[in-house]
Amino acid sequence: MDNVNLNEEGYLTDFSQWSKEVAEKIAAENEISLTDKHWEVVDFLQKKHNNEEALSIRGIKKSGVINIKEFYDLFPGGPLKISTKIAGIPKPKSCI
Amino acid sequence: MKKLLILGAGTSGTMMANHMIKKLPKEEWSVTIVDQYKTHYYQPGFLFLPFDLYKTKDVKKKGEKFIPKGANYILEKIDKILPEENKVKLETQTVDYDILIIATGTKIAPEESEGMKEEMWHKNIFDFYTYEGSKGLRNKLREWQGGKLVVHITEMPIKCPVAPLEFAFLADSFFLNKGMRDKVDITFVTPLGGAFTKPKATEALHYLLEEKGIKEVVDFNLAEVDYKNNKIIDYAGVEVDYDLLVTVPTNLGDEMIERSGLGDDMNFVPTNKATLQSKAHENIFVIGDASNIPASKAGSVAHFEAEILEENLLRYIDGQELKEEFDGHANCFIETGHGKALLIDFNYTHEPVEGSFPFPIIGPLKLLKETRMNHMGKLAFRWIYWNMLIKGTHIPFVTAKMSEKGRNYDN
Structure with a gap:
């Protein structure tokens, strides 16, 4: 991908470089093509991140946007890991 | 008044x-x-x-x-x-x-997870975040004959995020000392991408898991504890069997x-x-x-x-503007077993790195390195806690804002 900085795991290091096109490219690399439902989740994750709220599966469960089964269906593999990557926000972390 | x-x-x-x-x-x-x-x-x-x-x-x-x-x-x-x-x-x-x-x-809140707080709670499913759980686990470990020990984090955030990892390290030490390490299989299960999630810590510390023979199951989001069949199941259908489950429930x-x-x-x-x-x-x-x-x-x-x-x-x-001073500073000892410990120091913006604490170069404590001195520090901390910390006595040389001196930051 041109003009965006990614860390070694493929996460954006600067959210200002995020755009829908960038999101689509990251999604494509993970073999996902983004539907309206995906965008809803991306929007939800970005809002949570901006409010500095921790992202968790529980947050998804209570989001009202999507249930957990759908979340796994939309982002197969590691849904939280892949969806945050597409949303251009950092991967959820522990302290070490 | x-x-x-x-x-x-x-x-x-x-x-x-x-x-x-x-x-x-x-x-x-x-x-x-x-x-x-x-x-x-x-x-x-x-x-x-x-x-x-x-x-x-x-x-x-x-x-x-x-x-x-x-x-x-x-x-x-x-x-x-x-x-x-x-x-x-x-x-x-x-x-x-x-x-x-x-x-x-x-x-x-173990009741948040299906099957966790049922009839096997505090029988072969334990927490160690409560006095009752920790003491119950002690009694269990005194007589446990071995098998599959699963140390598990349900979801983040949790109090003292490194405690589960320390538990796994201390368990390795404990069973080795009892002469039954070969009878115990230890697996660390986490909803995160790894036991260590920050790049520097992963690089410096991943050897600990390999050295101690602790298996990792990552990206595991607990859907259910199948307490009748002794296994935990995640939303993607991955199953992990246990004989003894030590879990950190939802906080x-x-x-x-x-x-x-x-x-x-x-x-x-x-x-x-x-x-x-x-x-x-x-x-x-x-x-x-x-x-x-x-x-x-x-x-x-x-x-x-x-x-x-x-x-x-x-x-x-006084009606003055508040100071925007808190930087997320944390300073934690991490027990690694066998009488050694690590020390990490980090804040909102800096991940834990190698260096010395509290004084640059001379330490005496070493950051992100396993030493006996760090373990002594952790033991001494109990005295500091009861006698200084909760009484609000300032701990010398340790500042509220994190010091960046004596640290090996890249930039």
Whole structure:
């Protein structure tokens, strides 16, 4: 991908470089093509991140946007890991 | 007479009572602290109790001993906060306040996960975040003949995020010393992408897992504990079998926060991460695990917060602007077993790196390296906790804001 900085795991290091096109490219690399439902989740994750709220599966469960089964269906593999990557926000972390 | 009211007499609340009683003029301010329990637990000790490294008397004392003279101490359950009226409803009385400090912490909620708190709870499924869980686990480990030990984190955030990893390390040591390590299979299961998630720590510490023969199962989001068949199952259908499950259940803020309508979806209070003022009410401040700030839920964080909160309360009383000083500083010892420990020091913006602490170069403690000295530091910390930390005595050379000196940062 041109003009965006990614860390070694493929996460954006600067959210200002995020755009829908960038999101689509990251999604494509993970073999996902983004539907309206995906965008809803991306929007939800970005809002949570901006409010500095921790992202968790529980947050998804209570989001009202999507249930957990759908979340796994939309982002197969590691849904939280892949969806945050597409949303251009950092991967959820522990302290070490 | 103006009133400062503190809810919760754990690490944070007790520290704040001690700080503020010294700073507020007695003739103008009263300080009241409320808690429903009369015992103050040394929570870091819950990690050692299961392995018979600490005795029960090491981890609990009467809370009253640490409440400063001159403060009102109310032993009563909190019903709810009425923020619009500046009042708090307790079980039998209502108390009002000019300034409120919420320090009600976080606690485990095993009932949040299907199958966790059923008939096998505290039989072959244990937590070690409560006195009962930790002591029950000690009794279990004394007689356990071996098998599959699964150390598991249900979901983040949790209090003391490194404790589960320390538990796995200490378990390795414990079974080795008992001469039965070959009979125990240890697996670490986490919802995160790895046991270590920060690049520098992964690089410096991943060898620990390999060396100790601890298996990792990552990205595991618990859907159910199948307690009848002794396995945990994640949403993607991955199953992990156990004979003994040591889990850190979901951590939630106090239900009182929910009853008061002051919490987020995990009952943590939305709080300004730099000033520690609650976002919804200017005369309500939050310290320690009860807040939603993106810092670790740990005693050291509460200790650093207390110094900044003390200053901000005095500024608030004086009508001055609050200082945006809190940087998320945390300082944690990590037991790695065999009489050694690591020390990490980090904040909102800097991940843990190698270096020396508290003094550049000379240390004597080494950051992100396994040493005996760090282990001695962790043991000494119990004395510091009971005798200095919760009494609000300043710990020499350790500053609330993180020092960047003597650290190996890349830039």
